[in-house]
Amino acid sequence: MFEFDLFELTRATVTMVVGLTAVLASLGVILCSAPIYCALYLIGHMICLALLFLLYNAEFIAAVQLIVYAGAVMILFLFIIALLGGKKEIQEPSTERSVAIVFVATMLGELFFSAAVGPTKPIEGVFDIQTVAEVGGSAKAIGLELFSRHVVSFELASVLLLVAAVGIICLSKFSYVPVRRRLK
Amino acid sequence: MIMLDDVMKFFEQYAYLIIGSVKAFVIAGALLGIVPALVWLERRLMGRFQVRLGPNRVGPFGLGQPISDSIKLLFKESIIQSSADKFLFHLAPAIVVFTAIVTFAVIPFGEPVKILGQEIGLWVANVNIGLLFVFAISGMGVYGMVLAGLASNNKYSLMGGLRSSAQMISYELTLGLAALSIIVLTGSLSLIDMVNSQALYPNILIQPLAFLMFFIAGIAETNRAPFDLPEAEQELVAGFHTEYTGMKFAMFFMGEYINMVTMSALVTLLFLGGWNTYGVPVWPILAFSGKVLFLLCVFIWLRSTYPRIRYDRLMTFGWKVLVPLSLLNLLITSTLVVL
Numbered sequence: 001m002f003e004f005d006l007f008e009l010t011r012a013t014v015t016m017v018v019g020l021t022a023v024l025a026s027l028g029v030i031l032c033s034a035p036i037y038c039a040l041y042l043i044g045h046m047i048c049l050a051l052l053f054l055l056y057n058a059e060f061i062a063a064v065q066l067i068v069y070a071g072a073v074m075i076l077f078l079f080i081i082a083l084l085g086g087k088k089e090i091q092e093p094s095t096e097r098s099v100a101i102v103f104v105a106t107m108l109g110e111l112f113f114s115a116a117v118g119p120t121k122p123i124e125g126v127f128d129i130q131t132v133a134e135v136g137g138s139a140k141a142i143g144l145e146l147f148s149r150h151v152v153s154f155e156l157a158s159v160l161l162l163v164a165a166v167g168i169i170c171l172s173k174f175s176y177v178p179v180r181r182r183l184k
Numbered sequence: 185m186i187m188l189d190d191v192m193k194f195f196e197q198y199a200y201l202i203i204g205s206v207k208a209f210v211i212a213g214a215l216l217g218i219v220p221a222l223v224w225l226e227r228r229l230m231g232r233f234q235v236r237l238g239p240n241r242v243g244p245f246g247l248g249q250p251i252s253d254s255i256k257l258l259f260k261e262s263i264i265q266s267s268a269d270k271f272l273f274h275l276a277p278a279i280v281v282f283t284a285i286v287t288f289a290v291i292p293f294g295e296p297v298k299i300l301g302q303e304i305g306l307w308v309a310n311v312n313i314g315l316l317f318v319f320a321i322s323g324m325g326v327y328g329m330v331l332a333g334l335a336s337n338n339k340y341s342l343m344g345g346l347r348s349s350a351q352m353i354s355y356e357l358t359l360g361l362a363a364l365s366i367i368v369l370t371g372s373l374s375l376i377d378m379v380n381s382q383a384l385y386p387n388i389l390i391q392p393l394a395f396l397m398f399f400i401a402g403i404a405e406t407n408r409a410p411f412d413l414p415e416a417e418q419e420l421v422a423g424f425h426t427e428y429t430g431m432k433f434a435m436f437f438m439g440e441y442i443n444m445v446t447m448s449a450l451v452t453l454l455f456l457g458g459w460n461t462y463g464v465p466v467w468p469i470l471a472f473s474g475k476v477l478f479l480l481c482v483f484i485w486l487r488s489t490y491p492r493i494r495y496d497r498l499m500t501f502g503w504k505v506l507v508p509l510s511l512l513n514l515l516i517t518s519t520l521v522v523l
Binding site: 006036040043050059060062063064066067070071072075078079081082083137138139 | 269320321327334346372
């Protein structure tokens with residue numbers, strides 16, 4: 001009686017549904033005409049990605065995805081849309097649009113072509129569930145990996161971000177001078 | 185009988201599922217039920233602080249007041265102005281309440297107990313990234329306020345929504361940095377590990393600065409006075425919920441009060457030693473609830489003591505005082521831990 005594994009079945013179904021929702025949400029981002037709904041679809045897509053990470057036992061990445069992308073980055077998007085007042089775009093055919101359609105069709109064709117080559121192979125990572133459990137949590141596993149083997153690239157990335165932050169402050173702080181001159 | 189045995193056997197292996205759902209329902213229900221009680225407590229205490237009585241007509245000590253208020257809110261007409269975005273207008277309060285309740289899922293409030301041979305932890309989920317989960321989900325709560333401001337199609341609502349998002353992003357930084365010094369001390373993101381590491385003395389004794397900054401940032405995160413800029417009555421009518429009526433209006437308050445409980449519970453877990461009793465002969469769970477109740481009273485006390493601070497000063501205070509201080513505190517803590 002009841003031989004099938006309910007847990008695995010539920011898990012597979014949930015993964016499928018979340019993945020499909022992610023694809024539909026990303027379609028919504030490019031097909032929707034109101035900017036605010038586009039931003040909301042993008043948030044939905046990012047939440048789905050976080051859920052997928054969670055389903056594959058990467059809790060730390062899921063939380064970081066939510067905090068950084070769905071939380072901090074997208075709230076700035078909404079901020080700008082709110083300040084600029086997102087108006088609905090009027091959809092009309094144009095040359096740019098036909099070029100874009102040709103481009104998308106080419107990409108799709110290439111995708112199908114690559115599918116014809118043969119079965120795809122999953123990329124094997126350093127960690128599986130056992131090693132993560134041995135290390136003691138996904139946060140610790142990522143920390144160990146990041147600060148031992150990838151420490152140079154990690155530090156370089158942080159320097160890059162710092163330069164960007166300093167640059168933004170320079171651009172926004174010192175461009176006020178001509179405005180003041182004009183007011184005089 | 186064979187049928188019944190089979191059914192029992194079938195359910196036995198999914199016991200964790202059943203226990204989990206029951207726990208989720210109980211905690212969500214308790215959180216929703218605590219809101220009217222908190223409103224009553226706030227009104228009574230505010231009355232005392234301002235040398236007046238507070239609600240005292242309905243029932244003994246005005247205890248019937250929250251019931252009558254909820255019934256009134258349920259039966260009020262729900263008004264939506266025609267220029268509003270209907271879908272987002274309905275979605276916004278739901279996001280606020282949903283995120284507030286889900287955040288509480290990882291908050292533990294006692295040691296595991298044994299009931300009917302099953303070990304039951306007094307939490308909904310014990311994830312090893314507990315604290316990050318709290319920050320991730322409570323960060324989602326900002327969307328409720330921003331969307332309410334955007335969907336209302338009203339200048340005051342929009343200003344309130346923008347202010348709330350700016351304020352919450354600014355103070356989330358301090359909140360995270362203050363919590364980070366505790367994470368560095370404990371060496372774990374799990375809230376249960378944090379409580380266990382405070383078995384001898386609470387963290388507030390060795391991290392008083394982090395406690396102060398976490399609490400200040402927590403008040404700003406929950407949009408409570410003196411940081412309730414998003415809903416400043418004198419300037420913005422009622423901020424992001426100007427256009428809301430009836431139960432949808434009440435849902436914003438439900439979210440705010442549940443966030444208050446979650447924030448108090450977090451402060452208790454991180455700094456006040458959670459359910460550790462430190463020799464006082466009470467049940468651990470009572471010790472935890474007592475600490476949370478005390479912090480809730482401090483929230484209300486602060487509201488009736490301090491005037492609202494100006495918006496630019498709020499931002500200056502957050503970015504030029506709290507963030508450098510918490511960075512310094514983190515630097516000193518991690519240096520000491522490494523040494």
